[in-house]
Amino acid sequence: MLSSRRTFLAAAATLVLTGCSSDVLGLRRAVRVAVSWSGEELRAFHKVLDGLGALGYPVEVVPLGDDISTAFGAPSARKPDVVMLPQPGLVRQHWKELAPIPDDIAGSGQVRLWRDLLVQNGTTYGVPFKTAHKSAVWYRPSVFRQAGVQPPRHWAEWLSVNRTLAAAGVTPLALGAGDGWVLTDFLENILLGIAPTVYAGLATAEHPRPSQQPQFAAALRLLGTMWSAPGALAGGVKESLVQQFPDALVEVFGHRRAAMVLASDFAEPVVRSFAADPDDIGLFTFPAMSPGAPAPVVVGGDVMVLTAPISDDARDLVRRLAQPTAVDPWIAEGGFLVDGRTSGYSPELTRLAEQLTRPGEQLQFDLSDLLGPLGGINGLWRVLTDFLVAVGGHGADAVPAAVGTAMDDLRKLEAS
Numbered sequence: 222m223l224s225s226r227r228t229f230l231a232a233a234a235t236l237v238l239t240g241c242s243s244d245v246l247g248l249r250r251a252v253r254v255a256v257s258w259s260g261e262e263l264r265a266f267h268k269v270l271d272g273l274g275a276l277g278y279p280v281e282v283v284p285l286g287d288d289i290s291t292a293f294g295a296p297s298a299r300k301p302d303v304v305m306l307p308q309p310g311l312v313r314q315h316w317k318e319l320a321p322i323p324d325d326i327a328g329s330g331q332v333r334l335w336r337d338l339l340v341q342n343g344t345t346y347g348v349p350f351k352t353a354h355k356s357a358v359w360y361r362p363s364v365f366r367q368a369g370v371q372p373p374r375h376w377a378e379w380l381s382v383n384r385t386l387a388a389a390g391v392t393p394l395a396l397g398a399g400d401g402w403v404l405t406d407f408l409e410n411i412l413l414g415i416a417p418t419v420y421a422g423l424a425t426a427e428h429p430r431p432s433q434q435p436q437f438a439a440a441l442r443l444l445g446t447m448w449s450a451p452g453a454l455a456g457g458v459k460e461s462l463v464q465q466f467p468d469a470l471v472e473v474f475g476h477r478r479a480a481m482v483l484a485s486d487f488a489e490p491v492v493r494s495f496a497a498d499p500d501d502i503g504l505f506t507f508p509a510m511s512p513g514a515p516a517p518v519v520v521g522g523d524v525m526v527l528t529a530p531i532s533d534d535a536r537d538l539v540r541r542l543a544q545p546t547a548v549d550p551w552i553a554e555g556g557f558l559v560d561g562r563t564s565g566y567s568p569e570l571t572r573l574a575e576q577l578t579r580p581g582e583q584l585q586f587d588l589s590d591l592l593g594p595l596g597g598i599n600g601l602w603r604v605l606t607d608f609l610v611a612v613g614g615h616g617a618d619a620v621p622a623a624v625g626t627a628m629d630d631l632r633k634l635e636a637s
Contacts, residue, residue, distance in 0.1 A: 352577065361473065362503040392480065415510045424586065
């Protein structure tokens with residue numbers, strides 16, 4: 222991924238799978254696939270399509286970035302047939318616009334965290350394609366060794382590691398705050414770590430009200446403690462706000478101006494592409510919030526949905542993409558996890574995949590996705606951006622007022 226998932230191709234044409242005819246001059250209509258991916262991820266998806274072999278129909282790939290929800294709406298000749306949806310929570314909102322998943326592959330949409338998201342009234346409207354581990358922290362081991370620190374086992378140790386690094390002249394964190402989901406990932410891990418019952422309640426509430434939860438304010442205070450520490454963020458708040466997700470990775474591994482970055486498994490290709498030292502790549506997962514407590518594991522993912530009305534060709538493509546070996550080309554590229562699969566990855570991603578399958582792990586799906594508009598770009602994303610501005614680098618004294626403002630802002634959003 223060399224750019225963020227925002228809409229980056231406003232002036233670019235739809236991408237057509239090599240060797241396939243377009244749906245003009247009476248030729249067979251293409252199956253249109255809407256995706257949020259760009260850069261490395263988009264290229265890897267094309268390799269997956271190429272690996273499917275000869276198809277009896279053309280395929281068009283439509284990159285929509287963060288505007289992926291525009292794939293839903295009134296039927297038209299240019300409407301996507303298949304949507305690779307990075308916000309599975311939207312299935313709840315749009316299931317009446319979707320076609321059921323074929324019975325022979327529907328079972329994969331009825332397991333673990335996916336069932337509550339993808340099954341409506343007993344019918345499955347989506348199947349997982351790509352799983353995201355959103356509690357991964359990539360770091361440079363050489364910097365940790367030089368400072369005499371180890372990956373933290375709990376939150377207080379992480380704050381201590383940051384102080385030790387800063388005292389040694391090393392900026393602890395890079396933050397891609399230009400992509401709001403990076404900020405929500407941080408908060409979600411903390412909230413899940415301190416109040417898993419509250420997290421689960423908000424995730425399943427018909428009308429979630431985080432402003433009414435004292436534990437939500439507590440999570441903000443803890444987050445503010447990390448972000449407010451002077452010198453904690455590479456480039457300070459000003460640079461963090463304009464940095465997108467890949468930029469923060471490059472800040473750590475390319476420019477080497479920070480020691481670590483919270484970044485999902487799909488960061489791997491960017492990390493390896495830009496690492497100045499390919500042997501200086503490490504990974505730990507978000508630590509427990511207190512000694513002996515379970516560590517939080519926040520899960521995201523992209524699911525395949527079929528928009529109604531649907532063609533037999535679109536059903537065939539989804540069936541092919543749902544086969545276990547279909548995604549092997551992307552796994553070979555790196556930065557790709559499959560729900561329930563623990564083999565075939567790099568050592569770092571193998572660790573993440575194993576954590577996602579271990580019994581007893583404290584797994585929950587990405588909360589901001591499940592909050593609907595409240596969790597999106599004009600909701601929690603904006604609240605956390607303003608919160609970062611208020612606390613970033615200003616010291617612990619700035620945190621209480623910033624938490625109060627953030628909770629007030631959430632209250633207003635909930636009422637709108």
